[in-house]
Amino acid sequence: MTDKPSRMQALYAWLDERLGLSTIYKVVLDRKVPKVNWWYTLGSATLFLFTMQVITGIFLTVYYVPTPDHAYDSVNYIMQDVSFGWLVRGIHHWGASFMVLFVFLHMLRVFYMGAYKYPRELTWVIGVLLFVLTLGMGFTGYLLPWNQRAYWATTVGTQIAGTPPIIGPWITRILRGGEEISALTLSRFFSLHIWMIPALMALLIAVHLYLVIRIGISNPPSKDE
Amino acid sequence: MNEELKKKYWERYLRLKHKGVKFYPDVVYKDLVVSFALFLLLVGLAAFVGVKPEPPVDPNDTSYIPRPEWYFLFLFEFLKFIPGELEWVGATVIPGLAILVLLLLPFLDKNPHRHWSKRKVGTGVMTAIVLAMVGLTIRAVVTTPPQEEGPVALSLPEQIALGQELYSIHCAECHGPDGEGGEIQGVEGLEGVVLKPINSQDEMYTRSDQTLYNIIAYGQQDLGMPPFGRAYGGELGPAEIKAIVTFMRYTWDDRVELPAEAQGGGMPTLGPDEVPSYEEHVEPLVKRYCVSCHRPGKKNNNYLMTSYDEVMHSGDHAPVIIPGDPDNSILIQLIQRHELDFSRPMPPTKALPDDVVDIFVRWVAAGAPQTAAEADQIEAQQGGGAAPATPQP
Known part of the structure; x- marks a missing residue:
């Protein structure tokens, strides 16, 4: 007579029957991949940074107020008075720089290894879109602390975006929500920064990862290939 | 890429995959190592480098370098390398094309290798x-001049201290060092x-922080108070005006409790046998009671008090301070309310409190030392028995 399955095993079997856990394990984790080197960790490191930005960002919205009257003081409050607020903001601040850096390095890795070629063209295209959106996160997030650096960088940034003839002034007005940087600019950037761009990014990351798993990790190319 | 090449690619890839490793644990292990290292790095940067404090938005500060x-x-x-009329090409067309080429790279690049x-x-x-x-980034960092920034006061005690200092410089000459008016x-x-007092319950209970802010920024021009806000032609930015309002509120409003760290209003305390020094004891007093008039651009017989050197050596009647001889030092004579032929007693409106005068007198008598270390040295010599202060039995 065989051992009766333990309670844990029974629970797992019950969940597996409904969720297909062992299929997920087989497809996602227990798959074979070509031998790869440390450069291949740049993608997962970027995903880790994105996750950190999401988590710390969500905590920051608890106290952050996106209005000209309160934005600066609320950030100051997070840094001075909220327990571990300095840590959450510090990670979000530095994580933003690292995110841009790692997306870029990941892209270079894929470029130099020719991994954007057949059959991974779509993975690359989505990756470039994610790169542009990451820069958008950097640009919109920079304004939110509402300090001198933020205000003047955004003034110049939106001005540069408005340099093309004919449509230029229109672009600047759209970005600023008016002629000048104001409460409307701040609420626009806030909404872009915490909802619109991250939601789009999460969607694209999901497709990106699906493609990576479906097609498989590219192999480091050799000369005769 | 034709079908034959595709087939060859897959054959090769499947062979390498077969000879390869399991995603879990081999690849996952590497990923976790790198992610964990990044996590430690981020926590380390947040803890030991932090986020550089910046002053709040001031749209009128045109000196700011974006x-x-x-x-x-x-x-x-x-x-910067693109002529002005073509700026839009460099700013939008070239980066836009670069992104487009990146997006279409797999379709533009026909090389099968x-x-x-x-x-x-x-x-x-x-x-x-x-x-x-990389080169342009380095060049930008090297060629951008560092931003000149005043101190950024973030915590409440820091803000109160900054407000106190700014109040003494900009407000005290009319409103008095403690807002008493006259x-x-x-x-x-x-x-x-x-002037009526501005430190009274009437004032504090009926004027909100925003009202005080507006009064300082715009002034009360019909009553003779000039604007202090940069937006109206004054010298002060929003952060500075806010600090002054915070100082007023926490010092004069009896409904608000001064935080323990800010108790004493930044005023020095002096032990009975301690030798005062300029940096530790005299400078805060000078800032509070003297500097509002004794700075450049004011009527003050050219006696400036913004640094130790100026306090010791400037003025039409220099020296104003004779180290070791308080009775013949003009500064001491004036704060002890003596009338001199070239100056009335100082400060003009109200005598300094006795304990403040006492600190000045003891400082000059000890030789007007600048640093706390110098004062300690003098103290050690005095206590060392070279000149016994009290008769021995």
């Missing part, structure tokens, strides 16, 4: 672009005007 986030610096620098040595043009161009970006003396154009 700087974008570091990863946009290369573009900023690149634009993957190894870099067989794609020398592509990898060469990319390397050149990356090096140019008759204005020695201020051009306002001589003899009598």
Whole structure:
């Protein structure tokens, strides 16, 4: 007579029957991949940074107020008075720089290894879109602390975006929500920064990862290939 | 890519995959190591480097040098090489085309080879672009002058201390060092005007922080108070005006409790046998009671008090301080309310409290030391028995 399955095993079997856990394990984790080197960790490191930005960002919205009257003081409050607020903001601040850096390095890795070629063209295209959106996160997030650096960088940034003839002034007005940087600019950037761009990014990351798993990790190319 | 090449690719890939490793644990292990290292790095940066404090927005401060986030610096620098009328090409068309080429790269690049040595043009161009970006970023960092910034007061005690200092410089000459008001003396154009106190319950209970802010920024121009806000032609930015309001509120409003760290209003305390020094004891008093008039651009017989050197050596009747001889020092004579032929007693409106005068007298008598270390040395000599202060039995 065989051992009766333990309670844990029974629970797992019950969940597996409904969720297909062992299929997920087989497809996602227990798959074979070509031998790869440390450069291949740049993608997962970027995903880790994105996750950190999401988590710390969500905590920051608890106290952050996106209005000209309160934005600066609320950030100051997070840094001075909220327990571990300095840590959450510090990670979000530095994580933003690292995110841009790692997306870029990941892209270079894929470029130099020719991994954007057949059959991974779509993975690359989505990756470039994610790169542009990451820069958008950097640009919109920079304004939110509402300090001198933020205000003047955004003034110049939106001005540069408005340099093309004919449509230029229109672009600047759209970005600023008016002629000048104001409460409307701040609420626009806030909404872009915490909802619109991250939601789009999460969607694209999901497709990106699906493609990576479906097609498989590219192999480091050799000369005769 | 034709069907035959595709087939060859898959054959090769499946062979390598078969000879390869399991995603879990081999690849996952590497990923976790790198992610964990990054996590430690981020926590370390947040804890030991932190986020540089910046002053709040001031749209009227045109001296501010705009700087974008570091990863946009290369573009900023690149634009400097483009003539003004073509700026829009460099700012939008070129980056836009670069992104477009990146997006379409797999379809533009028909070369079937993957190894870099067989794609020398592509990898060469990319390397050149990356090096140019790095070079432009470095150039931008090196050529951008550092931003001149005043101190940024973040915590409440810091803000109160900054407000106290700014109040003493900009407000005290008319409103008095403690907001007590009275008759204005020695201020051009306002001589003899009598001001009501601004530290009273009436004032504090009926004026909100925003009202106080507006009064300081815009002034009360019909009543003779000039605007202090930069937006109206004054010298102060929003952060500075806010600090003054915070100082007033926490010092004079009896409904608000002064935080323990800010108790004493930044005023020095002096032990009975301690030798005062300029930096520790005298400077805070000078800032509070004297500097509002004794700074450049005011009527003060050219006696300036913004640094130790000025306090010791400047003025039409210099020296104002004779180290070791308080009785013959003009500064001491004036704060002890003696009338001299070239000056009335100082400060003009109200005598200094006795304990404040006492600190000045003891400081000059001890030789007017600048640093606390010098004062300690003098104290040690005095206590060392060279000149016994008290008769021995």
